[in-house]
């Protein structure tokens with residue numbers, strides 16, 4: 548099973564994902580670790596990433612997801628995955644760039660059944676407060692608006708678990724665990 552924890556910068560993905568990884572013993576892949584340094588430098592300088600900046604990064608994370616699924620192992624992938632296209636790239640790789648149809652067919656259905664998407668949802672104000680209070684992270688609070696501008700919350704068809712970030716990390720982790728147990 549692959550758990551993808553998504554949401555804008557500062558929504559709490561690493562906090563919840565790290566707790567779940569420690570509790571469940573699942574491998575944790577921090578998406579930020581797979582950004583090329585140019586992307587990190589761009590964000591740190593206050594410039595939002597473009598689709599072109601993100602595509603190679605998302606395809607790297609797709610390769611990880613595919614490898615873990617082929618091995619039948621459980622893993623947690625932390626990735627902002629702001630747009631539907633980005634989530635399609637994570638799940639289906641390059642064929643998501645070929646437009647509609649990437650999520651069709653038996654192979655795609657197997658992929659979808661092996662993945663749980665958890666969306667950490669909060670307001671700009673809530674997350675601004677948290678990012679301001681956070682230290683030692685490259686992401687400037689000024690970039691949050693661009694994150695919300697790019698965000699396309701998962702549609703019902705994506706079958707995502709949406710979590711209210713006003714809850715504590717442990718409470719959200721328990722909600723995710725319950726959803727995982729229904730999938731496993």
Ligand SMILES: Nc1ncnc2c1ncn2[C@@H]1O[C@H](COP(=O)(O)OP(=O)(O)OP(=O)(O)O)[C@@H](O)[C@H]1O
Pocket residue numbers: 554555556557558559560561562563579627677678680681682684686712713714715716
């Ligand atoms: N449920 C929560 N309640 C209150 N504060 C939280 C909660 N979850 C995370 N935080 C705090 O909010 C800040 C952002 O959390 P975190 O770094 O996990 O977010 P993120 O989505 O991984 O961010 P990024 O994508 O920028 O790496 C941290 O300082 C963290 O301690």
Ligand SMILES: O=C(O)[C@H](O)[C@@H](O)[C@H](O)[C@H](O)CO
Pocket residue numbers: 554555556557579582590596601627628629686694
């Ligand atoms: O897609 C993006 O714009 C980035 O991945 C951000 O959403 C990350 O959260 C950033 O790496 C800060 O940690």
